[in-house]
Amino acid sequence: KIKFRLVEISGIFFYFHCLFFFFFFNVIMAAGGPPGQTGGPQGRHVRSYNHLQGDIRRRKLFSFQKFFLRIDINGKVNGTKSKDDPLSILEITSVDVGVVAIKGLNSNYYLAISKKGELYGAREFGVDCTLKERIEENGYNTYASAEWRNKKRQMFVGLNVHGKPLRGKKTRRKNTATHFLPIVV
């Protein structure tokens, strides 16, 4: 009889234990992400994407052709030879396994590849902004659209020898125009 009571009591304890954790987990989640995230009019929108609050790497993407990828204040993407162009400072965040979002720190535009393969800066985070990051054999990284393909071929972020963005449909993994070294800022 006593043994039965003990089982019953510990069962009740376990139940409250779970309830307690469930409650506090929700309180913590409801309190929002870590403080000190992006402010301004974009801040509130970005905050609704919890996966964009993961660990943020601040990098420059240095192309094989020695351009720094930049996103200007109008959302235009191209390359610059300048080592200290503030528009080439990027924030790389993991959004899924092997998938990243890349945002211009100063322009607040996300690096994006459209369905047609156009490289552009997107004001808001969306499917165009999900990029598959992969380390290639030469140690450089490639960034392919995680969403769009062109006839089953992946479309990559690329800059040509003049620093102009490549159309995704013309890009290949093996082409060094799509190869970038992330450099710690």
Ligand SMILES: *[C@@H]1O[C@H](CO)[C@@H](O)[C@H](O)[C@H]1NC(C)=O
């Ligand atoms: C990139 O675009 C900027 C204007 O946004 C321009 O001044 C610069 O020359 C361009 N770079 C290249 C390599 O074309």
